Amino acid sequence: MSFQPQRVRVLVNPRSGPGWSFDRLQRVFARHWDRAGMELTYQFTQSAADGVAKARRAAEQGVEALIVVGGDGTVSTVGAALLGTATALGVVPVGSGNGFARHFEIPLTPARAVAALAQAEPALIDVGVVNERPFLVTCSMAWDAAIVRSFERSPLRGIIPYVFAGAYELLGYVPQPIAAELDSGETLRFDDALIFTIANLTQYGGGAVIAPQARPDDGQLELVVARRQDVPQLVANVARLFNGTIERVPGLVFRRFRSLRVQRAQAAAIQVDGELATAPAEVTVRVLPRALRVLVPAGATAAAG
Structure with a gap:
């Protein structure tokens, strides 16, 4: 694995999807992501606007990987805030459709997604824009x-x-x-x-x-x-x-x-x-x-x- 970020932030939408536990997910992050020299932090989105603000702040603070725990709507709004930045967007899918995760073959089980992302590499992708x-x-x-x-x-x-x-x-x-x-x-x-x-x-x-x-x-x-x-x-x-x-x-x-x-x-x-x-x-x-x-x-x- 060549991508070894030193500053990682997990941004959680607590309203996305049923059937998952933040406490359990945090333990999985600790097992697969938390290593010597890494700064691993957690935040929660209170609204779409709050998620955008926190994503922009993460990029400004030099966070290298921002892992979103949420559905496609949360992924979309946070991703839009990271356009043109050096911060890589990671996705732990807990929504209903999870089209983004399915395309990139990210496991749909949150714990498995966290583990898979720990071995992931960054890639640049296109973004569509509809009426800006x-x-x-x-x-x-x-x-x-x-x-x-x-x-x-x-x-x-x-x-x-x-x-x-x-x-x-x-x-x-x-x-x-x-x-x-x-x-x-x-x-x-x-x-x-x-x-x-x-x-x-x-x-x-x-x-x-x-x-x-x-x-x-x-x-x-x-x-x-x-x-x-x-x-x-x-x-x-x-x-x-x-x-x-x-x-x-x-x-x-x-x-x-x-x-x-x-x-x-x-x-x-x-x-x-x-x-x-x-x-x-x-x-x-x-x-x-x-x-x-x-x-x-x-x-x-x-x-x-």
Whole structure:
């Protein structure tokens, strides 16, 4: 292991996910991370804004590795605060989707994740930006964004509640016309898009692989579109969403790009790394190449590009 940071901070979101204990996790950190000469400290996030402030302070103080214990929403906000810094972001996944961790093959069991990160190496990855808000995993602008609204109201987490949220939103969802102008000069028009997702990494979360060819360090993002007429094909081929072969489903649209301008008929909420955000009718998306340093476990380097 060549990466041996001297200053490591663990930033914990105590509201993320059930089934884990900070006391037990602290003992695992002590076993795998706490060595002679290392400064290992712990902090808790009180809110998203507090997490951002603490991440920025960590970078300013020369913390070499900031390990986030949380879900994709916490990972996203903290990661955004570390853009362009020398601080490496590590992730111990305790959320519901954990798309970031799944892409980089970080174990989904918190204790195993801590151990794996102790043998990790830093890598630079791209970051997407939607209307000047960074995202690490995905953002969505159609029914795939509306699902988050119902999912946020559910007291349960996991893939099953997410499926029920999707079914509920599908019943009343009315697609609006979308025009997407890519930096290549191509303009795509859709009257009935149900899925309109931009992916920086392969994963939706929960094991769903929405963009199998997405690479985190190639300087590009991936657009994935499915229309209402594609629903029967999607249902019949739902297994392909989980085995990485969704590109074989007929009718789906895939495009790679560096910048994208989306014009919708009206303003509507979008999904950004699992969080709902307000957005105007016109949305711009671009990539920041190799803008964030992250910790990738040994043996999972293929997942980084």
